[in-house]
Amino acid sequence: MLDWLSENWLSIAVPVVLFLATYVVGLWTRRSAYRAFDRWASRAKWEGSHLVVQVTRTPFLAWIVILGAYIAIHVSVLEDSTKAVADKVLAALFVVSVTWMAASLAEKLIRLYIGRVERLRPSEGLLVNIARITIAVIGGLILLDAWGVPTTPIYLLLAAGILVAIFVFRDLLTNVFSSFQLAQGEQIKVGDFVRLESGEGGYITAVTWRNTQIRGLDGNLILVPNSRLLQTTVINYGRPLKKASAPFRFYSRLHLKEVTGLKACDLAELLSTLKKVPGSVIYYHTHNFLEEHQYLTPEPANDFSLWVSDELGDEVLGEKLASIDTFGFPTIAALRARIIGVIEDYLAKNPNGRAASPGREFRFIRSISVVLPTPYIAHDLREFVEVLRKISINSLSFHIFEARLRLQKGVNDFSIWIQDCLGDNDLADRLAYLDPYNYTLEGLRSTIIQLIEKRIK
C-alpha cells in the first residue's frame, strides 16, 4: 500500500489539491458574489431579490463541492468508464440541488405575493404544491436525460396527462384563474353587499380559489363559482350600513274568506248589521278590493260604496262612502264608526232608499288572516331594501295595512323598526306619512324602495 502511494502520490495529490483549491476559490467567489448580491438586493425595488439571495446561498456551497469534484475526477487517473459514471452522479447531484433551490424559491415567492391578498390565502397551499410538483417533474426529466434514459415517451405521457387534467378540471381551473382576476381587480371584497343578475343578494363572507360565498337574505349560504361571478352583472353596494339594534323579521299574511251568513237588502239592514259584525268583516270589506285588484289604479273604493252605487243605485251615498279615507283611521273601530256615521246621516235625510234585487244583497264576509314567518331577516337598510324587492305582496300588505289597522299599531311595521332599531326618525316619518291606499301594491313597493335607496345614498 505504502509502495503504491510512494509511486503514485502525484496522481492522488493533484486531484486533491485541485479539489481543495477549487473549494477555496469557490468560497472566496461566493463571499464576494454574495456581498454584491446583498448590495443589489438592498437597492433593488423588487421585494423578491432578498429571497433569491437567501435561497441560493446554501446550494452555492454544494455547487462548489460538485465543481471541485468534477475537476478532481477529470485530472485523476481513473478509467474513462468510471469517470463517465462519476460525471452522471455529479450531474444528478447538481440537478437535484438546483431543483430543490428552484422549488424553495418558488414557494417563498408564492407565499410572499399570495399572502398579501387576503382572499387568495386559502389557495396558497394549492399553488405552492402545483409549483413544487412542476419543478420536481422538470428536474426529474433533466435527471433522466442526464442518465441517458429515453424521455420522449414520458414527455408524451405527461402532455397527455396535462391535457386530460385540463379537460377534467377545466371548471376548477377557470374558477382558480377567475379568483386571480377577482383578486387583481379588487372589486369584490369580503364584507361587501352584492346583488347578482339573478336577483340573489347578500353579504360576501369568503372568496376562495373556487367560489365566492354569499350569505343570502334568507340566511342561506350562496356559493357562486368565481367564473360565473366574472361573467354575470354584479352590483356591489360596498360595506355594510349601520346595523339595527334588532333585526327586522319579515312575515307574510294570507287571507281566507269566511261567510258570516249575514246579508243586507237595503241601507237600513246594512246599517244595523254593520253595527254588530266583528272587526274582521269591516277589514275585509274595506280592503278586499285592494287585495283582489292589487294591479289596478289606486284609490279603490270599499265594498259598501260599490254596493250602494251599483245595487241600490244611490250614487250620492256611494260617493260619500268611497270618499272615506281609510288611512285617516288608526283602528277598525274608528273606521267602522265613520262608515256608520255616514250612512246614519244619509238615512236621516233619505229614509226611503230602494232595496237590492234578489240575489244582489250585500253579503258580509269575514277575513281570517293567517300570519306566517318568511325566511327573510334584515339587519340593516341595505338588507331591508333587498328583501323588499323579493317578498310577496302579501308580506307587504301585512306590514303596511294589517299591522297598522288590524293589529292596531297605528303606524306601519317598517316605520316602527326604522325608528326604534335604526334611530332614523326622518325616514321612519316619511314611510309613516306615505298613504298606501294611493298606490297599487307594486307601486307601493317601488315607492318605499326608492325612499330607502335615497336615504342609503
Next chain:
Amino acid sequence: MVNEVYSQSRSRLQDYEPIVGRSCLEELRILAEELGGKIVQNINSTFVGGGVAEILEHMVPLLNQLGVDARWDVIQGSDEFFEVTKKFHNALHGKEEKISADDFALFAEVTQQNLEEARLYGDILFVHDPQPVGLIARKKEMGRKWVWRCHIDVSNPDKKVWRFLRGFVVDYDAAVFSAPAFAQQLPIRQFLITPSIDPLSDKNKELDSGMIDATLTKYGLTSDKPMIVQVSRFDRLKDPLGVIEAFEMVKKSIDCQLVLAGGTADDDPESEEVLADVRKRAEGNPDIHVLLVPTGSDLEINALQRAATIIMQKSLKEGFGLTISEALWKAKPVVATAVGGIPLQIRNKFTGLLCHTVEGAAYALRQLLNNSEYANRLGQNGKEHVRQNFLITSHLQNYLLMFLALDHPEDIIHL
C-alpha cells in the same frame, strides 16, 4: 269504498313558478309544513268525469308535491243511487225535479252501505258534494275534522232537498262554498273558496299562432274582421239567441263576426233542440258561425278564445262560470251578464263589462269594438285578476288555509 292510485298530475308545482312567482310557492310550502303530516282524505263519488273529479285529479297530486298527505277515495253506489243524486243536483240548482220518498230512502240505504264499508282514516275528511254527505254519521264514533265541500250553486235550491241534506251538513265542522250567494244559513263555519283554472292545461296554456290559424281554417273562419266569441254548450240558460240579437244590433254599425262554439250535453235532451233553433236563427247571415265542437276539444276552444276580439258569456243563469276566468286569462275583454259567480270574476269596468239585457250587451260590445285601447286594458286587468285569485295555486292556498283554520276559531292566526 275504493281507493285508487290515481295518475300523477301532468304539471309539477315548479312549473307554476314563472306564472305566480317564487314567493307564492314558498308560502304554499310553509302552509303545507304547518299541517304537520295530517292526512287529508278526499271523498267523492267518482274518479272520472265531472268537475269535481277533474279538480281532485289536479289538486291531490299537487298537495302531495307540497308534502301534504292528501288521498282520494270514492263511495260506491248503484245506477239508481246516482240517478237520485243527479236529481238532487238539479234540484239544488233550482231545477224542478220530482223526488219521491223512495228516492230519499234509496239515498239513505246506499249511505248506510257506504258507512258500513267505508275506510275512513283521514285526520281531515274532505267530503265533496251531496253523494257522500251522509258519511258524517261516523263522526260521533271517530271524531276528526269533517268538511263538506259544495261545488254546486245552491243559491236557490229546492227546499225539500236542501232540508234533507242540511240534516247531514250541520254535523260537519265546516262547509265550503264557491260564492257568497251560494252560502246558506248554517250553524257551522262556512268558508268561501272559489274554483280555479289550470293555466297549464290544454284549455288555458299559451298557443302558437300556427295552432290558432289551423283552428280558424278548420272551422272556415277568418281573422279579417273583429270576432265576438261565446263558448258554451247549447243551452237556453246560456242565451245563444240573445247573443245573436245583441250581435245583430252591433253589426248595424260595426263590421264584425260572431262565433257560437259549444257542444250538446248527453244528459240534456233539449240541447239538440237549442242547437237547431240557433242554426235556424243564424241562417242567412254569413257572419254568424255556429260551431259544434266535440267534447274534449280543449285545444280548439283555447284557440278560438285566443283568436277572439271579445269574448261573451250572456248567461241567464250561471254557476260559478269558470269560462269567464278562462277568457280573462287570455287577456281578452269580456262582456258577460251579472249572474251567478260572474260578478266575482268581473268587476264592472275594471276587468270586463257586465250587462243585464240584450241591449246592454250590444252597448258593451260597441264600446269595446270602438275602443281597442280600453278593451286591451280591461283584458290585461282581467288577466291579472285571474292570476291573483282564480288560478289553481290560489285554490291550493285556500284549501291549505282552510285546513289550518279548522283548529283556529280566531280572526288572526299566527303560525
